[in-house]
Amino acid sequence: MSIILISLILGALVALYFYLTQNFKYWQKRGIPCPNGAWPVVGHMLPVVCMRTTASEHIAKIYKDYKNQSLVGFYNFSSPSLIVIEPELVKTVLQTNFASFNKNSFQADPDLDPLVAHNPFSLTGDKWLAARKRLTYAFSSMRLKILLENVKPVCVLFENYLDSKISKTGKVELELKDLFSRFTAQVVANAGFGVDGYCFDDEKENVSFRKIGAAILEPNLRTKIVFTIIFVAPVLKKLLKLRFIPKHIDHFFRTLVAELIEQRRTDKIPRNDFLHLMVELEKLEGDKFDLEIIASHALSFVVDGYETSSTVMSFVVYQLATHSEVQEKLREEIVSVLNKYNDEITYEGLKEMTYMDQILSETQRLTPAAGFLTKICTEEFELKGSDGLVCRVQPGTQVQICLDGLHNDPQYWSNPEIFDPERFTPENKQSINRFAFLPFGEGPRICPGMRMAVLQIKAGLAAFLRKYSLELSPKTKVPLEMIPGSILPSPIGGLWATIRKL
Ligand code: HEM
Numbered sequence: 001m002s003i004i005l006i007s008l009i010l011g012a013l014v015a016l017y018f019y020l021t022q023n024f025k026y027w028q029k030r031g032i033p034c035p036n037g038a039w040p041v042v043g044h045m046l047p048v049v050c051m052r053t054t055a056s057e058h059i060a061k062i063y064k065d066y067k068n069q070s071l072v073g074f075y076n077f078s079s080p081s082l083i084v085i086e087p088e089l090v091k092t093v094l095q096t097n098f099a100s101f102n103k104n105s106f107q108a109d110p111d112l113d114p115l116v117a118h119n120p121f122s123l124t125g126d127k128w129l130a131a132r133k134r135l136t137y138a139f140s141s142m143r144l145k146i147l148l149e150n151v152k153p154v155c156v157l158f159e160n161y162l163d164s165k166i167s168k169t170g171k172v173e174l175e176l177k178d179l180f181s182r183f184t185a186q187v188v189a190n191a192g193f194g195v196d197g198y199c200f201d202d203e204k205e206n207v208s209f210r211k212i213g214a215a216i217l218e219p220n221l222r223t224k225i226v227f228t229i230i231f232v233a234p235v236l237k238k239l240l241k242l243r244f245i246p247k248h249i250d251h252f253f254r255t256l257v258a259e260l261i262e263q264r265r266t267d268k269i270p271r272n273d274f275l276h277l278m279v280e281l282e283k284l285e286g287d288k289f290d291l292e293i294i295a296s297h298a299l300s301f302v303v304d305g306y307e308t309s310s311t312v313m314s315f316v317v318y319q320l321a322t323h324s325e326v327q328e329k330l331r332e333e334i335v336s337v338l339n340k341y342n343d344e345i346t347y348e349g350l351k352e353m354t355y356m357d358q359i360l361s362e363t364q365r366l367t368p369a370a371g372f373l374t375k376i377c378t379e380e381f382e383l384k385g386s387d388g389l390v391c392r393v394q395p396g397t398q399v400q401i402c403l404d405g406l407h408n409d410p411q412y413w414s415n416p417e418i419f420d421p422e423r424f425t426p427e428n429k430q431s432i433n434r435f436a437f438l439p440f441g442e443g444p445r446i447c448p449g450m451r452m453a454v455l456q457i458k459a460g461l462a463a464f465l466r467k468y469s470l471e472l473s474p475k476t477k478v479p480l481e482m483i484p485g486s487i488l489p490s491p492i493g494g495l496w497a498t499i500r501k502l
Contacts, residue, residue: 062074063083083405098445138452180309309457367489369439376397
């Protein structure tokens with residue numbers, strides 16, 4: 001009796017194993033290389049699920065192991081996913097044949113995350129075009145000049161905050177991500193909504209914009225679990241009905257936007273912030289005024305802009321703390337340009353800070369905010385690598401572009417592990433393979449906030465470096481190790497530096 005029972009259980013387990021791994025011959029059948037070791041249910045994502053590594057690092061490892069091929073397949077849970085390794089094929093996916101790969105894998109559920117569902121990132125078709133058009137206009141040169149006027153007071157608050165922290169000994173030890181999150185969150189509050197974000201006021205920490213931004217994206221237990229599921233296993237997200245944005249944040253934005261619009265209707269004071277522009281565009285374009293759309297654009301400024309920009313800023317300043325000669329050269333550029341403009345931060349002056357652009361690019365090469373992009377094939381398409389590999393990609397298949405892999409590939413960068421802003425001088429830039437450097441993506445879905453991001457980062461860096469110098473604190477754990485489960489690169493223990501007033 002017991003032998004029969006054991007046999008039945010074993011038989012059932014074997015059947016279950018075959019059922020759960022039935023898809024794992026997908027790439028083999030198509031002649032596409034694929035690593036061994038896919039596990040039932042999780043496929044190749046076991047190290048990510050166990051939080052031993054980040055999804056970006058894991059995908060970069062597969063990229064590296066197969067970098068002599070043009071394509072490599074793997075199993076993202078049970079879904080066959082294709083990593084496009086060759087830059088020419090990256091171009092095909094992001095740009096030339098965008099029509100066949102026009103969807104991002106992250107799709108917000110309109111019932112669970114209505115505000116995120118209006119974000120261009122999760123839209124397609126006409127709605128995507130309309131939402132992008134607004135953002136592209138919002139960040140045109142003319143509009144950026146206006147937005148810079150809202151960033152400048154934030155630079156002053158930032159300097160005052162640092163002065164208040166720097167003790168009589170003339171120095172202070174601070175964590176860079178924390179410091180620059182205050183800056184970018186205050187920019188969102190000022191330039192986005194025309195309100196004080198209380199980001200430099202320790203007593204109002206709990207009601208600050210930084211706190212709100214942190215509730216959405218910073219790596220805590222909730223975000224680690226939710227993001228791993230949302231970005232790695234969207235099927236589970238649906239089953240578990242997981243929200244991207246916590247309910248109280250959704251409520252906060254709707255209320256804030258409604259109250260601000262009402263207040264502006266009555267006080268009639270002219271504004272020049274992002275919210276004002278979105279309201280004007282909605283009035284011009286829409287048959288009816290849709291508050292939800294406005295609130296979703298407002299939230300986009302936070303979700304897409306705040307955490308990405310502060311992450312990049314903190315890594316730029318980390319590199320400056322580690323490379324004192326680069327820090328000094330940049331300071332010279334800043335001081336000389338500011339002198340030319342009466343010591344004021346101006347749009348034209350920031351454009352002239354070209355060494356700063358080089359540093360920004362080199363930092364984003366080494367540590368891109370997005371380690372990989374995931375597109376969904378929307379129309380069958382044949383990808384042909386120069387090595388003879390051919391893959392007829394089927395609609396619904398996930399296609400990954402591994403920024404971490406491309407940016408650190410010795411085939412495109414000599415000594416890729418070395419921080420060297422000279423790679424991005426005007427002369428050297430000519431020889432960079434455009435599709436091996438994609439910090440803001442490429443093609444029709446390229447980041448529409450790129451110019452805003454660069455503007456605020458450059459303004460913040462100019463304000464910081466003209467008055468302060470810094471060096472790395474021994475509290476920073478080098479080599480950096482990223483927190484598994486975080487969506488953006490986030491070093492374990494943080495990036496600490498000692499800051500001194502000049
Ligand atoms: C340093 C800061 C930033 C970085 C590194 C960054 C990076 C990216 C990347 C890699 C993408 C994906 C592009 C693709 O799929 O090809 C993206 C998309 C996007 N970004 Fe940014 N971004 C930054 C700042 C911003 C800001 C400030 C905003 C707006 C306020 C913004 C709004 C968006 C939106 C709406 C999308 C989706 C575009 C679409 O799918 O059509 N980003 N960003």
